[in-house]
Amino acid sequence: MMFFALVLSAQSASKNNPRLLLSGDTAGAIGRETDNNPLLERSFRYAEQKADAALRHPVEVPVPADPGGGYTHEKHKKNYADIYNAALVFAITKKPEYAEFVKNMLLRYAELYPGLPLHPKRKENHPAGKLFWQGLNEAVWLFYSIQAYDLVKTEIKTKDREIIEKELFRNIAHFISVDSYDTFNKIHNHGTWAVASVGMTGYVLGDRDMTERAVKGSNKDGKTGFLKQLDELFSPDGYYSEGPYYQRYAILPFMVFAEAIEKNQPELKIFGYRDGVLHKAVATLLQLTNQKNEFYPINDAIKDKTYFSEELVFATNIAYERYRDKSLLPVILQYGKVSLSDAGFITAKAASGAENIPYERFSRLIKDGPEGDEGGVALLRMPNTSGTQLDAVFKFASQGMGHGHFDRLGLLLYDGPNEVLQDYGAARFLNVEAKDGGRYLKENKTYAKQSIAHNTLIADETSHYQAKVSEGSKNVPELLFYDFQKDIHIVSAREDHAYKDIKLVRTIAMLTTNEAPEHPFIIDVFQAVSDTPHQYDLNFQYSGQLMRTSFDYTRDNSLTALGTKNGYQHLYKTAQGKPGSGRAVFTWLKDKKFYSITTLTDTDTEVFFTQTGANDPDFNLRSEKGYLVRQPGAGEHVFVSIIEPHGNFDPQLETVQNPDSGIEKLELAYKDKKYLAVTFRFKKQEEYTLVLCHEKTEDNSEHQLTIDNKIIRWKGAYTITK
Amino acid sequence: MMFFALVLSAQSASKNNPRLLLSGDTAGAIGRETDNNPLLERSFRYAEQKADAALRHPVEVPVPADPGGGYTHEKHKKNYADIYNAALVFAITKKPEYAEFVKNMLLRYAELYPGLPLHPKRKENHPAGKLFWQGLNEAVWLFYSIQAYDLVKTEIKTKDREIIEKELFRNIAHFISVDSYDTFNKIHNHGTWAVASVGMTGYVLGDRDMTERAVKGSNKDGKTGFLKQLDELFSPDGYYSEGPYYQRYAILPFMVFAEAIEKNQPELKIFGYRDGVLHKAVATLLQLTNQKNEFYPINDAIKDKTYFSEELVFATNIAYERYRDKSLLPVILQYGKVSLSDAGFITAKAASGAENIPYERFSRLIKDGPEGDEGGVALLRMPNTSGTQLDAVFKFASQGMGHGHFDRLGLLLYDGPNEVLQDYGAARFLNVEAKDGGRYLKENKTYAKQSIAHNTLIADETSHYQAKVSEGSKNVPELLFYDFQKDIHIVSAREDHAYKDIKLVRTIAMLTTNEAPEHPFIIDVFQAVSDTPHQYDLNFQYSGQLMRTSFDYTRDNSLTALGTKNGYQHLYKTAQGKPGSGRAVFTWLKDKKFYSITTLTDTDTEVFFTQTGANDPDFNLRSEKGYLVRQPGAGEHVFVSIIEPHGNFDPQLETVQNPDSGIEKLELAYKDKKYLAVTFRFKKQEEYTLVLCHEKTEDNSEHQLTIDNKIIRWKGAYTITK
Known part of the structure; x- marks a missing residue:
């Protein structure tokens, strides 16, 4: 009875929630369809396994100390992945322990964050973070954590919500968008991570100022911000100026923030922007691979990187959802999984009926x-x-x-x-x-x-x-x-x-x-x-x-x-x-x-x-x-x-x-x-x-x-x- | 009617023929079973395709001139492969054009061979051949050619048979066993090729002296020859002293000649010799591979060489036929083909019912x-x-x-x-x-x-x-x-x-x-x-x-x-x-x-x-x-x-x-x-x-x-x- 009441109250409070990639309806549908759809099944089981493993350990939010690869660095990375997976599992199963875990983690961050100085291992001439040595990781942290919060928000009591939003999310968004003004207004993948994470935070917190700054730049004049990045970083053919290795990385905040924009400000017609440049960005990126599916190693690139990359699971799913481009399906089938999102759900349904053919590369x-x-x-x-x-x-x-x-x-x-x-x-x-x-x-x-x-x-x-x-x-x-x-x-x-x-x-x-x-x-x-x-x-x-x-x-x-x-x-x-x-x-x-x-x-x-x-x-x-x-x-x-x-x-x-x-x-x-x-x-x-x-x-x-x-x-x- | 009569006369003349690896009964059975057995089907089609390609070209037997890799060297290699495949196809289909091709080729060799000096590109301190720069290739030539002749012999008129046997096979066997006395009596893989080819020639020509010299050495005292090679070149565990790369090569004449001995002198109980050392030789050789199926490159060895080697198709088939060792079947299944022989037929039948499991390597x-x-x-x-x-x-x-x-x-x-x-x-x-x-x-x-x-x-x-x-x-x-x-x-x-x-x-x-x-x-x-x-x-x-x-x-x-x-x-x-x-x-x-x-x-x-x-x-x-x-x-x-x-x-x-x-x-x-x-x-x-x-x-x-x-x-x- 208690449980029933809880769900009910959550449902009524969740009218406009979640606001980002995974709607309540789709979450429920995923829960019902996992048995029938192997892509959904595998994707859900993966998140569940990761979340369950996380729930078995006490919440730990260490004081930032180590550079990339070091303990606190890796721990803060693991934390955002853990709460993201836990939030997905909560959204799909409604089991309260997963939401509880996310809440507890965020409260701990809310305690820690306000007092943090710049990271001790920051580097000169490189934008610093607080949780991490560089600001880029800070934005990535927010990118996942705000999505996690979005999915469990209705489960958290008002008082805790206020603490989390005020002490943590507003603080970190301020750090990324105001303290780190230059990066936020940069036409560069670091800028994209910054505007995407702050913009999504704006949608979840209902902060119009934040989303406007994300979309149009700090001065809201369109000279910087997401749209300007879309204008300048991609060619009309969808080529990203840093090359495919970084395009693979940047495509994630581009596609995910676009999806968030589409859901909250459909009037921006973001997926039609520049003649559908986001579609071309994904399709072109996949073509920029050799026959081992590795991205051509032009510019700074790690040679073993293939299109089997987590970023591209999200990106291809959103591209398929928005453009219904069947040429993406062979790749999605090769992934054998989808993102747990509205886009992933639609993609999984489409892929389950598609033929398993090799991905075609042409001149x-x-x-x-x-x-x-x-x-x-x-x-x-x-x-x-x-x-x-x-x-x-x-x-x-x-x-x-x-x-x-x-x-x-x-x-x-x-x-x-x-x-x-x-x-x-x-x-x-x-x-x-x-x-x-x-x-x-x-x-x-x-x-x-x-x-x-x-x-x-x-x-x-x-x-x-x-x-x-x-x-x-x-x-x-x-x-x-x-x-x-x-x-x-x-x-x-x-x-x-x-x-x-x-x-x-x-x-x-x-x-x-x-x-x-x-x-x-x-x-x-x-x-x-x-x-x-x-x-x-x-x-x-x-x-x-x-x-x-x-x-x-x-x-x-x-x-x-x-x-x-x-x-x-x-x-x-x-x-x-x-x-x-x-x-x-x-x-x-x-x-x-x-x-x-x-x-x-x-x-x-x-x-x-x-x-x-x-x-x-x-x-x-x-x-x-x-x-x-x-x-x-x-x-x-x-x-x-x-x-x-x-x-x-x-x-x-x-x-x-x-x-x-x-x-x-x-x-x-x-x-x-x-x-x-x-x-x-x-x-x-x-x-x-x-x-x-x-x-x-x-x-x-x-x-x-x-x-x-x-x-x-x-x-x-x-x-x-x- | 003509065709029927021909087959009949061939059958009556073939009472004791063929005498080597492929009996008339099995050849017929292979012809009948290809449709039902994919291993037989693929193996037969391969031989047929090679033979048909050979039959489309005129017979060419060039005067030996080139060293390894050169034209005449490669041509003489191709010739023995061609007549071997043609003879197999004849044995299975009884189509006379294949036998005709073998006969014509052998007659041309019979013309050429008697007048040949040692090969012009022979090397000092290395046993020379006549058709090839080294004697080893000469023995390999005879190894396949005598098998080919064995399968078509009954189709050749007495006069031509006499020419082929006298001018070609006796001459070449004499060259290999008498002129090249040292190699023939060597306890070494070159010696094995020599005794195997001469020994099989002895069986086909009905020359007891030849087979005895092959089995017991030139002096027929057992101090050299095939049995002595079996004694000295293998350990009781089946390890071959030159190492796996050469074991892979030597295993072919060992197994094939043993099979010929078993068919013609079963009283020698060759497959029981030294507690079944030929079985151990094959089983141990397969174990001497890494997880890419490559032979361990100890001693002189080419590193890419795997157990997918033509020699081992023959050897595993004979080993299975004679020892019924089921641990060989996964490898035979991986080959996807068998030798066209009595052993291959039995193996194909056994493999068709076997489970396709990985080959197991143990300590x-x-x-x-x-x-x-x-x-x-x-x-x-x-x-x-x-x-x-x-x-x-x-x-x-x-x-x-x-x-x-x-x-x-x-x-x-x-x-x-x-x-x-x-x-x-x-x-x-x-x-x-x-x-x-x-x-x-x-x-x-x-x-x-x-x-x-x-x-x-x-x-x-x-x-x-x-x-x-x-x-x-x-x-x-x-x-x-x-x-x-x-x-x-x-x-x-x-x-x-x-x-x-x-x-x-x-x-x-x-x-x-x-x-x-x-x-x-x-x-x-x-x-x-x-x-x-x-x-x-x-x-x-x-x-x-x-x-x-x-x-x-x-x-x-x-x-x-x-x-x-x-x-x-x-x-x-x-x-x-x-x-x-x-x-x-x-x-x-x-x-x-x-x-x-x-x-x-x-x-x-x-x-x-x-x-x-x-x-x-x-x-x-x-x-x-x-x-x-x-x-x-x-x-x-x-x-x-x-x-x-x-x-x-x-x-x-x-x-x-x-x-x-x-x-x-x-x-x-x-x-x-x-x-x-x-x-x-x-x-x-x-x-x-x-x-x-x-x-x-x-x-x-x-x-x-x-x-x-x-x-x-x-x-x-x-x-x-x-």
């Missing part, structure tokens, strides 16, 4: 910049003989703020699940205390961000924009042209400002020939133009074992660094050679497959084989290999290369297929100020010529060129002829 | 030597927290002939599918023409075989037995004791002759404690005793990223070789340190898991971090890492180490568990001439003492020792107490 050009005119990232994908894809990522995006790398016109290449040409990613062992507390290591700046840590061109052993974020942020590369046809995907971009007096243009084409339609390969034309002589280094970071070169090279008995600065100090020079005039072929074996890079060389060309690890006193760098083609003292130079997967080793049958490059001819058949033509021929195949225009032209412009006494006419920026 | 001691008294290999396996096994291989086997490595008392360690402490394997890129024709590279001798390429102790920078096979073959290590209990698997072995005046004893124990039953770890006690001072290096070859050390180390700006000879010249010294007295802890991250080696050190102890690649002009060596603990100028020294898997990194949750070693205490609590006691304690656990007797004692001998004023009494060679 596309993703434009960067708020207006879509700040370069971009091109994904070139063709099916290969293994039934997977050859998958190239050509990056000509904007700087990407503080986490951006100096990798203009950089290339990544995958063959099915294997990295062929790799990006080092970030120099960081996330949360590994032994490695500088799990933070970005100093080698992230001295190596991983530098241009030499990427598959691009480096002039005079100096990184693009001298590796200065402020300089790199001033300019963006320009897309020259792109085209995705069945047999050729081609993208061309220029970068005029990475070096003061050098203009860079790179064209990446993925092709198959008529004679070998299942063997896609890459033509890479990298042009540098300057009036003064420079040393140009074209860098290829491969992994695997060197098999064969078409040229002689020398090795020293001891290994020394290739250079002294800008990342070169971290590369051992393991060999060098001078291939002479012609084609330099470099062949390696990786994961039982053979790959070759064939590059045109002249009598000046030098090549270097490298390995990371020099000047790395703490073994912070992984040991990775590189092949560097150097053109010294050149004003203008065009690097013409074919990158080609071409064979395999079967250790069971002990057979080797096509261990050598199939290229019989590669020439730069034509070059003037505007046009370039590359002629190539594979063994037993016909000869092809790829003609490029490396100046910006109209899409339908007509061109004519005479190459080897043959007149070629075409429309558009490129053509390929036999 | 065991495998003794080496014809009498089982020449050391051995111990497999220590315990379940771990990941649901896989911690899997240690302790090798104290005999030299293993020419392919043996100088790795006495060496250790390999796997954690589930991951290598924790690795053996380099062989320096060879099999069949990769660019790498010295796919042969063993010179670095196989200068590095891979040397002791420093293994996880063992090296004295004075000199390999065991000075890396001389002749010396290493004179002596074998001695098993001191072993015991496999639930919570402790322990093996102890000594090696007195690897160095002139140093005696080596190593005890490897895999343990779990009561407090953490799911966390097995290794205690490694390596004792060296000498009257004169030596430099002792205990080597650990790990792979992964260094996370933390308990000691300081220094790195030079350039990398130089650790030494000048015996493999040391191939290691770069990447760092060195002097940990001082106490425990040196070395922690690394590999495949998202953490591992530590904790070793007792004193003020003399030095440590070195190494990386392969020095003095490797052609990049023939893989880049691998090592950790070397050096005790300079010691007469007697005991290296006491704990090797411990202890945590993981989850990139999706971004959490890190137990990144540091859990050891709080490790001491050599007692040492005298006979006994050693190691005391250890993990965090939040009780203290344990492992007491070892490093002298040979009776199994049930009683021992008593006073350690820290505590009297310990026990029976047997070791005890562990709290």
